[in-house]
Amino acid sequence: MDTRVVIVIPVYNEAQVIGEVLAEIRSIGAYPVIVVDDGSADDSFVQASVRGALTLRHRINRGKGAAVKTGIMAANLLEPDVVVTMDGDGQHDPADIAGLIRPVVEKGYDVVLGSRTMNSVDMPKIKVAANNIGNFFTWLFYGIWVSDSQSGFRAYSKYAALIIDTKADKYEYDSKVIREIKTNRLEFTEVPVQTRYTEYSQGKKQKQGFVNGMITLLRMIWNMLT
Amino acid sequence: MFEKVLLYQVVVVAISSVMLFQGIKEFVKRESGQTVLKLLVRLVVWGGMTVIAVYPDISYKFSRIVGIEDNITAVIVTGFLFVLLIIFKLLSAIEKLEQNVSELTRRDSLREAHERIEQLRRDIVDKERPGQR
Numbered sequence: 135m136d137t138r139v140v141i142v143i144p145v146y147n148e149a150q151v152i153g154e155v156l157a158e159i160r161s162i163g164a165y166p167v168i169v170v171d172d173g174s175a176d177d178s179f180v181q182a183s184v185r186g187a188l189t190l191r192h193r194i195n196r197g198k199g200a201a202v203k204t205g206i207m208a209a210n211l212l213e214p215d216v217v218v219t220m221d222g223d224g225q226h227d228p229a230d231i232a233g234l235i236r237p238v239v240e241k242g243y244d245v246v247l248g249s250r251t252m253n254s255v256d257m258p259k260i261k262v263a264a265n266n267i268g269n270f271f272t273w274l275f276y277g278i279w280v281s282d283s284q285s286g287f288r289a290y291s292k293y294a295a296l297i298i299d300t301k302a303d304k305y306e307y308d309s310k311v312i313r314e315i316k317t318n319r320l321e322f323t324e325v326p327v328q329t330r331y332t333e334y335s336q337g338k339k340q341k342q343g344f345v346n347g348m349i350t351l352l353r354m355i356w357n358m359l360t
Numbered sequence: 361m362f363e364k365v366l367l368y369q370v371v372v373v374a375i376s377s378v379m380l381f382q383g384i385k386e387f388v389k390r391e392s393g394q395t396v397l398k399l400l401v402r403l404v405v406w407g408g409m410t411v412i413a414v415y416p417d418i419s420y421k422f423s424r425i426v427g428i429e430d431n432i433t434a435v436i437v438t439g440f441l442f443v444l445l446i447i448f449k450l451l452s453a454i455e456k457l458e459q460n461v462s463e464l465t466r467r468d469s470l471r472e473a474h475e476r477i478e479q480l481r482r483d484i485v486d487k488e489r490p491g492q493r
Contacts, residue, residue: 136488138484138488166480166484170469188473188476188477188480189473190469190470190472190473191469191472191473192465192466192469193465193468193469194461194465196461196462196465196466197462200462200465200466203466204465204466204469204470207466207470208470208473208477211477211478211481212477212480212481212484213481274397275397277397301459301462303458303459303462
């Protein structure tokens with residue numbers, strides 16, 4: 135029996151690279167790809183559409199979490215066995231998709247988290263440190279220790295894709311999914327994934343850098359208090 | 361006993377009670393986003409306010425340790441409480457509005473893509489048919 139895998143990619147001003155990302159995915163398998171253009175000012179929507187992805191558009195920018203959630207909701211309409219989420223800036227290597235979906239298909243896991251730190255040779259030290267801070271607060275707030283709480287490269291079973299529900303719109307979405315794993319008692323595992331730190335991805339304004347990481351942390355604390 | 365109760369104490373205890381009640385109710389009803397830690401933070405923050413209001417001597421002792429030792433403390437604490445409460449409520453309202461905007465944006469994009477999603481679903485089913493999914 136074939137496994138129906140749907141890939142979800144949130145993008146915000148990624149017209150420069152999204153075509154390449156989609157071509158890479160095509161080269162490893164004929165997966166249906168859903169791209170969610172989160173109110174880009176460039177022609178990300180057009181670039182993704184002409185390369186065969188099912189492209190959805192947020193009329194206004196709502197944040198990475200909101201775009202991923204929209205993509206997963208659209209993916210659920212395709213009745214997938216596995217939903218994979220990955221970034222649209224070319225940082226994630228589509229060759230890792232097979233390794234991500236394997237634990238869901240073969241071992242019945244609900245969520246598989248792609249971990250950059252399990253394979254962190256090329257990871258900048260500042261990113262390793264910021265990631266550890268994120269992991270600590272994710273553990274403190276949500277009670278699960280993971281090695282890469284901020285990775286957007288993940289695979290969800292059909293059940294997990296349907297049940298995971300968070301209202302987090304921005305980067306804290308990734309941590310909120312950890313909370314959902316705990317709340318819904320989902321089975322999860324981590325697998326190492328490759329991260330490609332290109333000049334393009336490092337130069338992006340909207341990346342999850344140190345400042346955005348601090349904002350994410352403040353948002354998590356705020357959500358705890360309100 | 362009651363003649364010693366001051367107005368600010370009643371106000372602080374009333375507001376804190378409402379916030380505590382709301383927090384405990386949300387936690388018990390398992391509303392989304394409610395965690396043990398969140399409940400604990402609420403208990404500490406609002407419970408702490410209540411304790412300080414009911415036993416002002418604690419804040420007096422604290423103020424002596426910190427070095428602000430005069431009667432205006434009660435006014436400052438109440439003022440802070442109100443300002444905090446207003447900020448809390450405003451930010452919560454903004455957060456809710458943001459979530460509503462996201463939900464509307466999501467529905468709009470899903471509705472706009474509905475036909476294409478349906479088409480893709482049919483294509484996938486057609487492609488899988490020979491393999492007997």
